[in-house]
Amino acid sequence: xxxxxxxxxxxLSLAALMFGLSLTSSVQAADQALIxxxxxxxxxxxxxxxxxxxxxxxxxxxxxxxxxxxxxxxRADASEVALRVSNEAKAGKMxxxxxxxxxxxxxxxxxxxxxxxxxxxxxxxPKQYLDAEGYWAATNLYVLTxxxxxxLIKPALELHTILPFSLGLSRSxxxxxxxxxxxxxxx
Numbered sequence: 511x512x513x514x515x516x517x518x519x520x521x522l523s524l525a526a527l528m529f530g531l532s533l534t535s536s537v538q539a540a541d542q543a544l545i546x547x548x549x550x551x552x553x554x555x556x557x558x559x560x561x562x563x564x565x566x567x568x569x570x571x572x573x574x575x576x577x578x579x580x581x582x583x584x585r586a587d588a589s590e591v592a593l594r595v596s597n598e599a600k601a602g603k604m605x606x607x608x609x610x611x612x613x614x615x616x617x618x619x620x621x622x623x624x625x626x627x628x629x630x631x632x633x634x635x636p637k638q639y640l641d642a643e644g645y646w647a648a649t650n651l652y653v654l655t656x657x658x659x660x661x662l663i664k665p666a667l668e669l670h671t672i673l674p675f676s677l678g679l680s681r682s683x684x685x686x687x688x689x690x691x692x693x694x695x696x697x
Contacts, residue, residue, distance in 0.1 A: 548579045556583040557591045559611040560649070588613040599623050615646045 548554065554573070560566050562585055570581035586594070588611035595618055598604045609618070618624050624645050632640065632647035639648040 545577055545579075548577065551579075553580040553582050554607045555605050556581060557594060557606045557609040557611075558583055558585055559588050559591060559614075560585075565649075587611075592617050595623060596621060610649065612650075615641075619645055 556566070556570070558566050562583070566583050566585070570583060573579065573581050591609050591611045592614040595604075595606055595609050595614070598606065599621065615624055626644050628640065628644050628647055635647055639651075641647070
């Protein structure tokens with residue numbers, strides 16, 4: 511994997527600083543030179559798949575208040591974020607300082623566009639929520655639990671009769687109490 515250019519390293523360091531702020535109330539490892547460089551640049555650009563009013567706007571506001579650096583963000587689906595970052599990198603005109611998404615990190619890591627870094631606060635998370643090589647931490651935990659109308663479906667009906675086999679569920683799995691979990695990636 512190639513190393514990020516100095517400009518990419520600067521931008522990804524800003525991303526790390528911003529992500530660290532989203533995980534804790536303070537960022538202990540904030541480097542003053544990095545903060546000064548961010549202020550000189552004038553803004554942080556964030557491509558996100560997150561919900562604007564639940565996460566993005568509050569994190570951006572906290573970052574702006576703490577560091578005096580404007581955060582501009584663009585919301586898109588994960589595949590659109592990955593394509594945009596990849597195309598900007600190929601064109602040599604990277605606009606994003608930070609990106610997130612459920613599908614973006616692994617593909618962009620293969621292209622050498624992800625900096626290996628985890629904030630100290632992320633290291634408190636269980637290992638299954640962290641990339642084994644230290645490139646990202648999960649920000650979302652999705653718990654998928656099927657619900658059904660007991661007036662229309664018998665409670666003891668086997669799950670495979672109402673859900674497709676492609677879910678990889680056992681034929682012996684019953685609807686009652688069945689659930690599945692999914693961790694999405696970040697940064």
